[in-house]
Amino acid sequence: MDHKKVMIFLLSSMLFISSSGSITAGESSEKIKAKLENIDYGDITLKDSAKVKPSFNLQEVSSNETKQNFYDERIPKVNLESGAVISQKNKQIEIPFTQPLDSTDEALYSHDLVIKQLGLANTPTLIPVMEYTTRVEGNQIIITFLVDYTDEYSVQVKDPYFIRSNGNLATPSDVYITTKNAPVNVDSPKVSLESGTVIPQINKEIEIPFTQPLDSTNEALYAHDLVIKQLGLTNTPTLIPMMDYTTRVEGNKIIVTFLVNYTDVFSVQVKDPHFIRSNGNLASPSEVYITTSNTPVTIESPKVSLESGTRITQSNKEIEIPFKQPLDSTDEALYAHDLVIKQLGLINTPTLIPMVEYTTRVEGNKIIVTFLVDYTDEYAVQVRDALFIRSNGIPAIQSEFYTTTKNDQLIVD
The missing domain is CATH 2.60.40.1220 (Immunoglobulin-like)
Structure with a gap:
């Protein structure tokens, strides 16, 4: 067998050798053949052909920007708007991605997720494989909860190792909230009080109105989302939830009941909420409001009555x-x-x-x-x-x- 002709045939069917020795595309087969015939292959056998290592110059992807875009488009990302609420049905939730996902290690995808059970004091993180499993359906991860929790969850893709599309790792995501078979209302509930409003305290109770009706499932735990300070004392002590006051829900209001008959007024604030919710959406932090104990309310704060410079x-x-x-x-x-x-x-x-x-x-x-x-x-x-x-x-x-x-x-x- 004429190995030289074999090599010429194989290489000329795809490429030509430029004068610099690199491989490009675009010249006629006659020119390719002429350049190949000028190469001294010596006594090459088929097993020695591995020694021929032409360098490729693919002009179509020579731009770094093109390569980056080409790659970025293939990185799977969670396909949800920031702040979106994920419906939970039949003990399952679906997390859509921008590309179809590899299913080889679908069971291990659970380790790339951080799922926290909300509505409890310590916000426990669920244990993958033991408390939930994962599988792939097209571009979605289907999470199945193994225990019938009644509370909601926060879900995040964090430091992924297993979630992939065509071998490309997924990127970390925002935190999303699930809601258990409840209508989704993306707007966070807020305290519905004007800045500077004074809250009347009547019969050892105050009412804090919100912009939406509140979930009552964990109404007793709402106390932990409030910071209530007893004013008028030197150290301004912070009241202890469940011991110094309790909370319950009536429509769009939190009713705070003081367990001790304080005679002073209080400052009240929603701060870093974990429990106060409307349709599963966490409340927003609020300003500080002042209560007044059974006295006429005047909105204007007392000011020094002196002209500037007096x-x-x-x-x-x-x-x-x-x-x-x-x-x-x-x-x-x-x-x-x-x-x-x-x-x-x-x-x-x-x-x-x-x-x-x-x-x-x-x-x-x-x-x-x-x-x-x-x-x-x-x-x-x-x-x-x-x-x-x-x-x-x-x-x-x-x-x-x-x-x-x-x-x-x-x-x-």
């Missing part, structure tokens, strides 16, 4: 700070902690110590500050981060700095 007269070791509303006197001694009073005229401008260097009391709409030491310098006075200064249970807002003058004639300009 100087406060200091007489007999006392100054008066007027407000726009009459002030609550229950915690008048603690009002000292809401004030920042600095002694001016010294290098380090020391801040006076409340209860030690001055005290406070209420007279109508005024705070009377009494200095316990007869300072000779002036002071800067400010209401800052008020927790105690209140009018009808509503905390005062921060003020500017005002300056006092000791028994001097005031010049206002």
Whole structure:
């Protein structure tokens, strides 16, 4: 057999050798034959033909951008909109992908998923193969739950090793929520209160309205999604859910029942919710709202009633700070902690110590500050981060700095 002719025939049927030795396409078979005949193959046998290693120059995919796009289009991704809710029916959910999936290791796909059972205090992660299995149907992963849970789940593709399409690994996904045979409402429930609204507290209960009717399955656990602080105390203690208050659902409202008859007001917030839901959709965090214990509600916060730049007269070791509303006197001694009073005229401008260097009391709409030491310098006075200064249970807002003058004639300009 003429091995040289065999080699010429095989190679000329596909390629031609360029002058540089690389292989391209596009010339006639006669030119290919001519170039091949100029190569000295020597005494080559068929088993030696492996020594011939032509280099390929496929111009169609020479661009890095083309290669990347070509590859990216084949990477399977979860084909769900961000925030989509997955229906759970007959103990199964379906997760669609952008490409048909390989089914060889479909049972192992369960290890690429993180499925958490929502609605429980610790949000347990389900165990693959033991608590759920996976199989492939076209471009979908079918998850079958092995136990009939009544709660919902969060589902995510995380750090995939097994989920593939034509051998290409899937990419990680967002977290999706399942809902058990319930109508899907993608809009998250929100607290339906205007910013700054005061919540009346009546018969040791308050009502927190939401924009949608709430699920009542785990209504008792809603207490864990609330942060309720008892205001009017020095350390502002946070109430303990289930011990200091309970929760139940009535339509679109959470009813909070206080188990102890507190006399002070509270701050209430929905924070990092896990349980509060409407049609399976988690509630959104809220602002902080204030409750008032059986007192008339006034939305406007008390403010210092002084013009900017006004100087406060200091007489007999006392100054008066007027407000726009009459002030609550229950915690008048603690009002000292809401004030920042600095002694001016010294290098380090020391801040006076409340209860030690001055005290406070209420007279109508005024705070009377009494200095316990007869300072000779002036002071800067400010209401800052008020927790105690209140009018009808509503905390005062921060003020500017005002300056006092000791028994001097005031010049206002």
